Amino acid sequence: MTDFPGAPASIAQPYAARQVRPPLTARARRGAAIAGAVGFLLLGLGYAMASLAIGIALIVAFFALIVRAANGSDTRMGAGFEQFISRLDIAPWIAPLVAIAIVGIVLMVAAIVVSGRVLGAHRVRRPWAVTWAGAGVAIVASWIMSGILATFANLAMGGFRGDSPSWGAGFFGVLIVSAVIGLASNAVLGWLSWWWMAHAMRPVAVVDSVSQSVPIGPRA
Structure with missing residues (x-):
């Protein structure tokens, strides 16, 4: 029997196709991992520089x-500060700073x-949108992670006394580990x-809602 009176029994009944999102392929997952790890490393390093x-x-x-x-005024600064300023030559710093920024x-x-x-x-859909969205999410997460790392770094430095001979080594050790x-x-x-x-x-992808078959046609 059919659901439609008068329709031949041999005709398949119409069913609405169901849209699903199949999981990422192994190739797409691998591409996202490489792009994310390398891309955000370069992005963070460039931003730091x-x-x-x-x-x-x-x-x-x-x-x-x-x-x-x-x-331009009659105000006198401290002798130590004036001596520091007089010895401060900014000309040699200009080219390196510009180069580092570039x-x-x-x-x-x-x-x-x-x-x-x-x-x-790696056939990831909308690669540029994924890049910008992933960068935004990672930047926010890195802010949180930076706060956590800074807290632990301060705790680690708290174990060194400022007048201790090992303070310098401890500082650089914590800096390198961080x-x-x-x-x-x-x-x-x-x-x-x-x-x-x-x-x-x-x-x-469009899936047959009756047979639950493999997707019959992807949609962008």
């Missing part, structure tokens, strides 16, 4: 502004380009963030 150069330049400009303001910006651009191309080569952990956490955060966005933007 550019922000360091710009920060130092701002500090130097601040001191130069103080000197100019003091020279390299950092190039690394940030390269991170986005490399990520998009790697995702595209840098290594920061790089590793950036790679992991990038991998997870890119995978999440690739999973969220994976293509929709």
